[in-house]
Amino acid sequence: MSEITENEVWEALGSITDPEIPVISIVELGVVRTVRVDAERTVVEITPTFSACPAYQAMAGSVERKLREMGATGVEVRTVLHPPWSTDWLSDEAREKLRRFGLAVPDRHQGNLEGAIEAGQAACPYCGSSNTRQTNPFGCTPCRAMGFCQDCRQPFEQLKPL
Structure with missing residues (x-):
């Protein structure tokens, strides 16, 4: 028991x-x-x-x-596969921990996944700038992509908006 x-x-x-x-x-x-x-x-x-x-x-x-x-x-x-996991489910605390770890997190998309994917950018986890671009849609795992900050000139990994 x-x-x-x-x-x-x-x-x-x-x-x-x-x-x-x-x-x-x-x-x-x-x-x-x-x-x-x-x-x-x-x-x-x-x-x-x-x-x-x-x-x-x-x-x-x-x-x-x-x-x-x-x-x-x-x-x-x-x-449980439905509904599928979403980056929207990350707690605020988790988002901050990920940023400090050097992993960019997409904004909450609240179901507008198409718009989030088209935007394809996330704030730089190092300097906070939104002047970033995605350099490669493939990162070290299926849920990550590679980005680059135009301001601090740092490459970074980002979670894909899912």
Whole structure:
């Protein structure tokens, strides 16, 4: 019988960092959708940031390990694909942590993804300038692109607006 609470699970999940971006938790990233705890099961639903996210299996494995370490019973980590993850789900705290890490974050697009993609620029994480351009739509992971700041002359990675 599981004696842990949903709040305890949320708190524990907040200690699991993204394998590719170790400065934010998977909760701050917005991939943890729901947590349910009852006498027989502990269920966590998570959404990958990108359909081919190379870190997704590591995240799911970390969630399962953390729950078992807590003594959870009937552990299930479920994948939820709809609605797909969006950069809009990043918490304000996560956005600031990402900027300090050197990763630009797109403005919230509130569903106007086409407009956000066409804009293709994000504020420079180093100097804050919006005088930037995307130099390559492909970064080190499927959810990132490469940018360049015309003012401070620094290249940077940016999260794609998803």
